[in-house]
């Protein structure tokens with residue numbers, strides 16, 4: 001994406017008729033994960049705004065978008081695949097002040113004046129440009145840095161390189177299983193086997209860890225098990241699955257005991273007030 005191009009483009013307000021056709025659930029696309037309105041109406045300050053979630057800080061704010069007409073494909077009616085119009089949309093989060101931009105594609109070839117006049121066109125795609133994707137939920141600060149650092153980096157690079165993300169996550173999972181679950185083998189597949197046979201995890205987590213081997217097709221790619229940090233091809237959904245599994249493991253291992261302890265402390269205070277002995 002040539003950002004300079006978008007900065008040079010003249011600001012135009014997007015017409016009311018340009019509504020998204022179908023929201024996508026892809027994290028990198030704008031429908032679904034963050035509800036975006038049809039944008040600024042004629043004169044963006046007059047338009048009604050909707051609440052949206054900022055992809056930088058995850059806070060909710062009133063979105064006000066500026067649309068910059070970028071250009072269009074062919075006007076040839078015989079070539080529907082190239083009859084497109086592209087618009088860069090920009091919005092500043094009122095909570096964190098950071099800029100959000102998306103590249104919106106319309107079905108149909110519109111000149112800038114047609115676009116500004118509100119000629120009907122359907123939105124067929126809406127992709128984040130800044131930031132490149134919706135971030136994952138921030139990790140609670142109780143997660144020790146020795147695990148959190150790899151996880152955070154794996155989350156950051158997910159949109160650009162699922163391969164690099166998966167390598168960081170595998171390395172992180174291996175380190176966690178070694179340090180916290182007593183799985184000392186040098187191979188991740190054997191560590192997972194160790195954890196599954198020794199127990200200690202609720203069944204949904206055991207299944208999630210087991211699925212790391214299957215989703216990543218360790219049988220066909222033993223290097224993923226032998227050299228976890230190696231950057232090699234990933235299966236569809238593998239990088240996301242690794243992050244999801246790590247997040248669940250961290251929650252189970254670090255967060256749930258803290259929450260339980262807080263509830264026990266609260267109960268002990270009540271028991272003390274009632275003149276009864278604390279829980280053992």
Ligand SMILES: [Zn+2]
Pocket residue numbers: 054055056057058059093094095096097098
């Ligand atoms: Zn923000």
